[in-house]
Amino acid sequence: EAQVTQNPRYLITVTGKKLTVTCSQNMNHEYMSWYRQDPGLGLRQIYYSMNVEVTDKGDVPEGYKVSRKEKRNFPLILESPSPNQTSLYFCASSPGYSSYGYTFGSGTRLTVV
């Protein structure tokens, strides 16, 4: 089944403890992207990648890192999480042509205490 898989689905952590949210897609898509969803703000792009070893900042990149060493994987790293990073995170992938849109993962709900 064609899909984007994120792990974990739920995570509670403490301020300052490094964490990684994994994302993997099995559709051989070029584009991958991370979004965070907050009430009243919709989804905002954190980072995106147009291909292996090519990443760039989105609208809200502060406090996050990403890497794209392989085409299928695009992990999101929080080096020192803070409570304002408590949010619902989505990974998404796209083949790169706009009529397709993006395929989204099921989301990771992160709580930083």
Place this chain on the structure above:
Amino acid sequence: GEDVEQSLFLSVREGDSSVINCTYTDSSSTYLYWYKQEPGAGLQLLTYIFSNMDMKQDQRLTVLLNKKDKHLSLRIADTQTGDSAIYFCAETHTGGGNKLTFGTGTQLKVEL
């Protein structure tokens, strides 16, 4: 920069039509999308429209685009309880690197 706005809530009776509205600011928008988010799930692409089109119909869904007013709407005919969800409009634009810019989402509640 680009901005996409939606009303936050809409309540309709089962069997009625729902109309969800969206306005955007970027005149270089190329594709406009409607996504559906059910509770606890990711976003599912419902439909999209290219910016040189006025209307697109897909079964119970009708998308209308008024490019002059930068207004997009999604009409759901014969709305069912299974249509209860959050609906997001989103756009991509020329030179945007395939980036999706989302609206705030409209919570649709379908009542019996």
